[in-house]
Amino acid sequence: MNLILFTFIVLLGFTSYYFGRKKAYTIQYTKKRLTALPQFYGYYLAIWCAIPAFIIFSLWAIFEPTIVKLLILSDYSNQGYLDNELNLIYEKIKSLSRGQFTGEITPFIEASAKKYINLRSIAQSSKVVIVLSAIIASGAYAYKRISSNSRTREPVEKFLKAVLFTASLAAILTTVGIIFSLIFQTIDFFKVIPLFDFVFGTHWYPAKAFVRDSSEALDPSMYSDTFGAVPIFAGTFFIAFIAMCVAIPIGLMSGIYLAEYASIKVRQYAKPLIEILAGIPTVVYGFFAALTVGPFLKEIGNSMGLDVSAESALAAGGVMGIMIIPFISSLSDDVITSVPQSLRDGSYAMGATKSETIKKVIFPAALPGIVGSILLGVSRAIGETMIVVMASGLAANLTLNPLESTSTITAQIVVILIGDQAFGDPKTQAAFALGMSLFLVTLCLNIVALRVVKKYREKYE
Amino acid sequence: MKKNGVKMIKISSKNVDVFYGKKQALFNINLDIEENQVTALIGPSGCGKSTFLRCLNRMNDVIDICRVKGQIIINDFDINDKSCDVVRLREKIGMVFQKPNPFPKTIYENISYGPTIHGMAQSKNEMDEIVETSLKKAALWEEVQDRLHEPGTGLSGGQQQRLCIARAISVKPEVILMDEPCSALDPIATAQIEELIDELKKDHTIIIVTHSMAQAARVSQNTGFFHLGELIEHGSTDKIFKNPENKKTQDYITGRFG
Numbered sequence: 001m002n003l004i005l006f007t008f009i010v011l012l013g014f015t016s017y018y019f020g021r022k023k024a025y026t027i028q029y030t031k032k033r034l035t036a037l038p039q040f041y042g043y044y045l046a047i048w049c050a051i052p053a054f055i056i057f058s059l060w061a062i063f064e065p066t067i068v069k070l071l072i073l074s075d076y077s078n079q080g081y082l083d084n085e086l087n088l089i090y091e092k093i094k095s096l097s098r099g100q101f102t103g104e105i106t107p108f109i110e111a112s113a114k115k116y117i118n119l120r121s122i123a124q125s126s127k128v129v130i131v132l133s134a135i136i137a138s139g140a141y142a143y144k145r146i147s148s149n150s151r152t153r154e155p156v157e158k159f160l161k162a163v164l165f166t167a168s169l170a171a172i173l174t175t176v177g178i179i180f181s182l183i184f185q186t187i188d189f190f191k192v193i194p195l196f197d198f199v200f201g202t203h204w205y206p207a208k209a210f211v212r213d214s215s216e217a218l219d220p221s222m223y224s225d226t227f228g229a230v231p232i233f234a235g236t237f238f239i240a241f242i243a244m245c246v247a248i249p250i251g252l253m254s255g256i257y258l259a260e261y262a263s264i265k266v267r268q269y270a271k272p273l274i275e276i277l278a279g280i281p282t283v284v285y286g287f288f289a290a291l292t293v294g295p296f297l298k299e300i301g302n303s304m305g306l307d308v309s310a311e312s313a314l315a316a317g318g319v320m321g322i323m324i325i326p327f328i329s330s331l332s333d334d335v336i337t338s339v340p341q342s343l344r345d346g347s348y349a350m351g352a353t354k355s356e357t358i359k360k361v362i363f364p365a366a367l368p369g370i371v372g373s374i375l376l377g378v379s380r381a382i383g384e385t386m387i388v389v390m391a392s393g394l395a396a397n398l399t400l401n402p403l404e405s406t407s408t409i410t411a412q413i414v415v416i417l418i419g420d421q422a423f424g425d426p427k428t429q430a431a432f433a434l435g436m437s438l439f440l441v442t443l444c445l446n447i448v449a450l451r452v453v454k455k456y457r458e459k460y461e
Numbered sequence: 462m463k464k465n466g467v468k469m470i471k472i473s474s475k476n477v478d479v480f481y482g483k484k485q486a487l488f489n490i491n492l493d494i495e496e497n498q499v500t501a502l503i504g505p506s507g508c509g510k511s512t513f514l515r516c517l518n519r520m521n522d523v524i525d526i527c528r529v530k531g532q533i534i535i536n537d538f539d540i541n542d543k544s545c546d547v548v549r550l551r552e553k554i555g556m557v558f559q560k561p562n563p564f565p566k567t568i569y570e571n572i573s574y575g576p577t578i579h580g581m582a583q584s585k586n587e588m589d590e591i592v593e594t595s596l597k598k599a600a601l602w603e604e605v606q607d608r609l610h611e612p613g614t615g616l617s618g619g620q621q622q623r624l625c626i627a628r629a630i631s632v633k634p635e636v637i638l639m640d641e642p643c644s645a646l647d648p649i650a651t652a653q654i655e656e657l658i659d660e661l662k663k664d665h666t667i668i669i670v671t672h673s674m675a676q677a678a679r680v681s682q683n684t685g686f687f688h689l690g691e692l693i694e695h696g697s698t699d700k701i702f703k704n705p706e707n708k709k710t711q712d713y714i715t716g717r718f719g
């Protein structure tokens with residue numbers, strides 16, 4: 001029923017477009033000058049027909065279940081049920097009304113089920129009536145307005161603006177929603193684990209929290225020395241550092257080559273090839289790191305008499321660096337290409353060589369964009385999960401030896417949230433606290449990146 | 462300038478052809494440029510005058526598809542020869558562009574750029590001196606002496622163009638090429654640059670491409686008229702403007718086409 005009504009509204013919207021346009025042509029035919037192009041009349045009528053009906057339709061869909069539930073449960077209100085018992089009764093009534101309930105039924109509940117069916121059908125038919133009359137009323141109003149050849153262009157433009165605004169609002173609200181979902185769990189976590197222990201503790205061992213029997217009362221003291229985040233923060237930045245040591249030089253140099261030295265033909269093939277790297281799923285990089293690079297490094301290390309762990313920070317960071325190369329190379333290529341040719345000409349005309357021009361004129365001019373691309377790379381390195389989970393292990397060692405295994409924030413979130421969760425447990429909430437701190441770190445990086453870019457952007461022009 | 466009544470030729474181009482890919486842009490250009498004089502190159506848009514100018518310091522090298530044939534002799538040396546060192550050539554032949562293009566650096570660094578590349582200053586004092594004389598020669602010193610370490614891009618259009626001229630003369634070039642140097646400037650800034658050009662010709666040979674016939678008449682001693690990639694006529698500015706030999710030149714100068 002809902003689907004039919006919805007389809008009807010959409011179809012009506014389309015037809016009314018043609019009606020509106022036709023009306024415009026008739027106005028034109030009677031030698032009056034139109035105030036806008038004929039299709040604006042069509043859009044105007046279509047919007048007025050479909051949008052009010054659609055809004056009523058959606059509001060109805062949102063509020064109908066709640067109202068019906070209130071009406072049904074009002075019969076039970078003075079019988080001393082608890083809230084979740086009431087919910088259970090309501091579920092019983094609903095499944096009974098669908099004929100799917102097979103347990104014991106009291107006559108009272110059966111009566112409620114009949115009432116429920118009754119209410120629903122009243123709601124359905126009144127919905128159809130109201131939506132249809134809304135279409136007729138607003139459509140007639142709009143049709144009358146376009147008959148008098150009044151303005152249609154401005155309302156249509158305003159409507160489009162509103163649609164675009166709603167779209168961007170949806171994106172922003174989602175972000176806000178995610179932040180809030182993180183915040184409340186994080187606050188709960190810090191009620192049990194002191195902030196100080198989390199930020200300065202050097203021992204991360206969430207497995208300890210797995211042992212707790214959930215029926216026991218929560219005893220904060222048992223978590224001391226369990227959620228010290230220093231090792232995993234250190235691991236995160238350490239692996240990101242190794243990754244950037246690989247990605248920045250290679251990415252920048254290939255970016256400069258592509259932008260300044262490569263002939264059009266080479267560039268045509270080389271750029272897409274480098275960008276293929278960006279299209280490889282990170283899980284593939286992950287097993288490349290874990291099964292190829294890791295053992296390879298171990299072998300080399302052993303032959304030199306070094307003790308290399310098969311899951312080393314070096315393997316994970318190195319492969320992560322390779323993953324980030326295309327971002328830095330592609331972005332810095334774009335920035336360098338957008339430096340005006342007149343600056344290059346000016347430098348060449350002074351007798352500067354190509355490398356002098358790049359070093360002294362182009363690179364400084366492109367620096368803000370290059371810094372931006374590097375910070376973007378850092379954000380990716382910090383947020384990268386799969387490679388670390390697969391190649392660097394899950395034990396949160398506090399170490400600065402690239403040949404040992406270490407772990408990162410993202411990898412620990414995976415460890416904590418894999419399998420069955422007990423919500424409201426400090427172990428699960430730790431994941432939210434980690435997610436929140438990760439979010440804050442990348443947010444700061446992005447803000448810094450934007451600042452840097454903004455500060456230097458107007459330097460040439 | 463005449464020495465013992467003989468015109469001193471600074472640059473001599475012989476049978477110069479230029480191609481962009483398969484399209485020929487210049488046809489057999491033979492033009493002599495007199496030393497310490499201003500030579501104006503005029504002609505309608507797309508006639509090849511800028512292309513010719515860019516041949517003189519081999520700026521066409523920057524364009525991949527561009528090929529130059531023929532000889533361009535400067536100081537008895539063919540700059541199209543393989544043995545020519547482009548870095549040295551461009552040190553001797555400076556260039557000022559249509560749109561002011563100061564580097565996104567300070568005023569001081571803009572001027573010291575060339576001397577640093579060519580290793581012309583041994584100490585900070587020497588460099589300070591080069592910067593000061595260049596800015597003075599470009600008639601910009603008075604306006605910027607208190608803000609040498611502010612960005613050059615913060616100057617006005619006319620000041621930026623004089624900064625570019627100062628940058629060009631900082632390496633003491635023998636020749637300065639100017640590609641429509643005033644087309645982005647207002648009349649007052651244009652007048653300042655024209656005055657400057659007159660001053661600069663004491664020490665430098667100047668070749669200027671311009672769309673303004675009045676400007677060519679004001680600043681130059683010699684004029685060459687280009688049309689569709691060919692050099693139609695050249696000679697003293699007086700003669701070209703008052704008594705041209707070729708009908709096309711006459712038509713262009715009187716504004717009948719172009």
